[in-house]
Amino acid sequence: MQTNTVAPLSNSRRFVLTRLHSLAGLIPLGLFLIQHLMGNALAILGSEKYDEHIQFMLNLPFLLLLEIGFIAIPLLFHAIYGIYLSFISKPNAHVYKYKRNISFLLQRVTGIITFIFVIYHVWALRISPVISGNEINHQVVGEHLANPVMMIFYMAGVLSTTYHFTNGISTALITWGLTIGPSSQKTVRNLCFGLFIILTVLGLGSLISFVS
Amino acid sequence: MGAAVDIKLKIKRKDSSDSSFYWEEFNIPFRKNMNVISALMEIQKNPVNANGEKVRSVAWEYNCLEEVCGACSMRINGKVRQACSTLVDRLEQPIHLEPMETFPVEKDLVVNRDRMFSALKKIKGWIPIDGTYALGAGPLISSDVQQEAYKYSTCMTCGCCLDACPNVNSSLPFIGPQALGQTKYFNMHPTGAQQKNDRLSVMIGEEGLANCGNSQNCVQVCPKEIPLTTAIAELNKDANRFALWSWLKR
Numbered sequence: 001m002q003t004n005t006v007a008p009l010s011n012s013r014r015f016v017l018t019r020l021h022s023l024a025g026l027i028p029l030g031l032f033l034i035q036h037l038m039g040n041a042l043a044i045l046g047s048e049k050y051d052e053h054i055q056f057m058l059n060l061p062f063l064l065l066l067e068i069g070f071i072a073i074p075l076l077f078h079a080i081y082g083i084y085l086s087f088i089s090k091p092n093a094h095v096y097k098y099k100r101n102i103s104f105l106l107q108r109v110t111g112i113i114t115f116i117f118v119i120y121h122v123w124a125l126r127i128s129p130v131i132s133g134n135e136i137n138h139q140v141v142g143e144h145l146a147n148p149v150m151m152i153f154y155m156a157g158v159l160s161t162t163y164h165f166t167n168g169i170s171t172a173l174i175t176w177g178l179t180i181g182p183s184s185q186k187t188v189r190n191l192c193f194g195l196f197i198i199l200t201v202l203g204l205g206s207l208i209s210f211v212s
Numbered sequence: 213m214g215a216a217v218d219i220k221l222k223i224k225r226k227d228s229s230d231s232s233f234y235w236e237e238f239n240i241p242f243r244k245n246m247n248v249i250s251a252l253m254e255i256q257k258n259p260v261n262a263n264g265e266k267v268r269s270v271a272w273e274y275n276c277l278e279e280v281c282g283a284c285s286m287r288i289n290g291k292v293r294q295a296c297s298t299l300v301d302r303l304e305q306p307i308h309l310e311p312m313e314t315f316p317v318e319k320d321l322v323v324n325r326d327r328m329f330s331a332l333k334k335i336k337g338w339i340p341i342d343g344t345y346a347l348g349a350g351p352l353i354s355s356d357v358q359q360e361a362y363k364y365s366t367c368m369t370c371g372c373c374l375d376a377c378p379n380v381n382s383s384l385p386f387i388g389p390q391a392l393g394q395t396k397y398f399n400m401h402p403t404g405a406q407q408k409n410d411r412l413s414v415m416i417g418e419e420g421l422a423n424c425g426n427s428q429n430c431v432q433v434c435p436k437e438i439p440l441t442t443a444i445a446e447l448n449k450d451a452n453r454f455a456l457w458s459w460l461k462r
């Protein structure tokens with residue numbers, strides 16, 4: 001007999017995927033992004049500090065496992081599911097010019113730019129040097145960024161990554177049911193904008209320091 | 213006042229549910245305090261388009277004329293709102309009127325809003341009070357909770373929130389913000405809460421919360437100013453727990 005209180009079975013695949021998508025962006029990818037931007041910022045302090053950091057990272061135990069489990073898998077899942085989410089929505093920020101709605105569009109645009117940037121970046125500075133056996137150091141990165149077109153590409157990549165991450169934090173707090181009311185959501189949005197500025201300055205500053 | 217001013221209307225029309233859209237222009241005389249409904253009534257009185265041709269008069273829906281029934285929702289200059297509470301002299305001309313194309317368009321500005329009513333059935337949008345014996349008085353509800361619930365009770369199923377939502381479209385199974393607001397409304401009622409898990413299982417299903425992209429247009433366009441995004445965030449909290457606990461209990 002069916003009663004009022006027995007919950008019918010429902011297919012919650014989509015629900016679970018969106019929560020994992022949010023979690024993947026926040027924990028592994030978000031933490032790695034902060035670590036990566038901080039590590040690169042050592043370039044501002046000079047090439048020695050930077051090269052020291054690269055050696056430290058390359059000498060981490062179980063590096064391949066960490067890179068695959070902590071970065072590659074969450075990244076591919078987050079990116080592929082995110083692209084799916086981007087293309088099934090019908091952005092209407094040209095009609096409804098509300099702040100959150102514009103962020104909704106930007107989140108999808110920056111997600112796609114970030115993915116293109118990350119694929120190239122990982123290939124150029126991680127996978128290809130491993131294959132060819134070339135060492136990565138301050139000088140190599142500096143030469144990589146010496147081309148102004150490449151520099152602009154990297155700047156755009158950093159900008160869209162930091163926007164995507166910080167805007168993502170503010171919506172993730174809604175997805176996880178922490179910021180419930182409009183006022184707390186606004187406060188978090190402002191804090192996230194502050195974080196966006198900090199991470200962007202850090203990222204762009206590091207990039208410029210490689211060529212100056 | 214001087215000579216009669218003309219109001220220019222540009223209306224997106226459709227002769228039947230299976231024919232295609234076309235735009236038609238109308239010029240109508242202006243009256244003080246005219247709203248979009250009274251402008252459409254002018255066309256009804258004298259269905260002649262801007263080229264002077266006699267045409268079929270424009271079809272649209274309306275009932276209450278005071279923003280409580282939700283029947284006259286349409287896109288006015290691109291944005292969805294109630295035609296009855298939209299004053300003509302505050303709009304840029306020509307005034308563009310379009311049906312809410314998120315819904316199946318039946319004729320001109322008339323749409324079929326059935327999906328919202330079936331959504332209410334899916335989420336069990338009612339309080340169960342029927343039994344085989346007298347159930348007695350329900351539990352008391354504090355005035356704070358009553359005040360909060362009142363906002364959600366004003367939902368008039370007008371469809372503005374669905375029409376403005378970028379994630380209510382043909383490629384997504386989304387049930388829409390209206391049903392989410394009503395889920396929160398019936399879940400917060402002490403008797404309605406008996407079916408909380410039924411409603412939450414819709415929330416974690418294919419049509420549920422997973423489809424929300426946090427564009428928050430729903431709360432911006434709601435003519436009744438229902439805190440839909442607050443409802444969504446609270447449901448996120450409840451649904452996350454519900455999903456996790458029901459998985460752990462399996």
